[in-house]
Amino acid sequence: MSLFDPPAPLAERLRPQTLGEVVGQRHLLGPGKPLTRALASGRLGSFILWGPPGVGKTTLARLMAREVGAHFIGLSAVSAGVKDVRDATAEAERLRGRGQKTILFLDEIHRFNKAQQDALLPHVESGLLTLVGATTENPSFEVNPALRSRARTLVLEALTPEDVRALLDRALSDPRGLPNVTAQPEALDLLARLADGDARRALSTLEVASSLAEPITPQAITEAFGRHLPQMDKGGEDFYNLISALHKSVRGSQPDAALYWLARMVEGGADTLYVARRIVRMAAEDIGLADPQALRLAVAARDTAEFLGSPEGDLALAQAVVYLSLAPKSNSVYIAWKAALTAVREGESLPVPLHLRNAPTALMRSQGYGQGYAYYFDDPEGSFRQRYLPEGTELSLYRPGDEGWEGRIQERWRKLQAAHHAERQSK
Known part of the structure; x- marks a missing residue:
């Protein structure tokens, strides 16, 4: 075999010839x-x-x-x-x-x-x-x-580390592989873990490492393997699965898991600004008014990531996911907003009550726009008595949660509801 007729790569030479040779x-x-x-x-x-x-x-x-x-x-x-x-x-x-x-x-x-x-x-x-x-x-x-x-x-499933290790052992014993090469067991164990279930990458790394040391050492494996980048298809299912895992870890108050999934995305080459926007969404959807500062911090993290870029700006995203993970949780505004959208989409488009309408001109005022509106600071009781929804519409959308800031304002919300109801009943 000449210089101009090099051997096929190890992975190709070891390609199974029968179903019995297939690993995994x-x-x-x-x-x-x-x-x-x-x-x-x-x-x-x-x-x-x-x-x-x-x-x-x-x-x-x-x-x-x-x-x-x-x-x-x-x-x-x-x-x-x-x-x-x-x-x-x-x-x-x-x-x-x-x-x-x-x-x-x-x-x-x-x-x-x-x-x-x-x-x-x-x-x-x-x-x-x-x-x-x-x-x-x-x-x-x-x-x-x-x-x-x-x-x-x-x-098809990714190969297990045990499958990859068996394949590496075969590569060092099969005449088609590297029969004259030896390797330290800990080196093969390391490669079996690093390969992420990818047989082709494992065999390619083994082949490179065989030219670096005899026997092959863990150091040779590390050098041959290069930087470990986790697999991620940037626009496919893996990407959205990682986003889902990150979001659910934050929602589940698990900062370690949230940091892990964030690191997987960043190391996999995800668009950090897209990730940052999703973190802002988490703050609005899952923390909400339980901690009103969460949204501010998430937006600040997004701005920092854009201003500094990666890798410096990634730290701001890490700070945000830890904060959001530890923050009290409330989706009450998220639920209320969905209910409001449903009410609008499925209901009639009823007119705005006259007393709530904008009345910047004399003609509008002559038509009754703004007439009878009770300004809260001048007439608190009258403000409670007036209707704020179209006539005939009754909605109960927002219910404060039990955690954080919302837990502290539950009593005020109940008193406000009671005051509105009592004043309207006495009207």
Whole structure:
């Protein structure tokens, strides 16, 4: 082998040749499991393989084709287009004439737009192509419903540290791998943890580390691995799951968890201003009037993040999520606001009572605008007696919570309600 004909990467050399060599995915490949049953029947339908990077989606597609004796055509939606689909279809037509089935493997299927996905439909429906799509994104959002309904979705799971460790042991013993390389057990344990369930990254790191030290040490693994960036698809399901976890940790008064999810988002490359806006929303929705300072601090954190940028401004976001986590909680204004919107959307658009109307001109005043309005500071009792809702409308929207500032003003709110009710009854 010459300099101009380098060996394939370790991950490619160790790609499983049989289903028995596949590590992980026992929920699909164990005895009686869905994929095992489908392959045993020989009647393989179309599938969408959904899972994180490096868990064997491409490998499974190749092995599926091999198990049922089908011709395998591999395309990547990153670079392929409708013309490539037409070429694959033409090839499948020729092979069908010889009695052979074709599996079209489309990696990153979520990268195909609607028109490109629709181009696959008639060939999948006719059975000319058995489609196996692979995606790291939630198919519910990224794959057309028509195509999704014709393909069974299989969820692949990230490999466990034990799975990755077994794969690393195989890499150091298999003749196709690194049979002349040794590694300290603690180095392999470290890599199994760092890999985040990604077999490809684990094997690539092991290959680099083998050129740095013999035997491979934890220090060599750390150097080869580089900076650990948590996986996060910035606009996909992972991103919104992290936002959800952050929000629910704040709501649950768990500052440690809130800091962890915030750090996951920041390290994953999230737009810090978007995160900051969501933190402001948390202050308004979940802390509310239990601590009126919470919203001010959240807005200040958002302004600081914009002014300083990352990483300096990230500290302000951390301060905000800790404060919001520890703050008393109230969603009473949030509930009242939703109820008010419902009342407006589902009710009649009744006129504003005359005494509440704006009366800046003589003509308006002659029409009764503002007439009879009781100014609180001149006539407190009259102010309580007058109506503030349209005639015939009765609403009870806001109810103060028990925590923080709202807990302290509950008694005042009850007295105000009682005073309004008593004065209107005596009117």
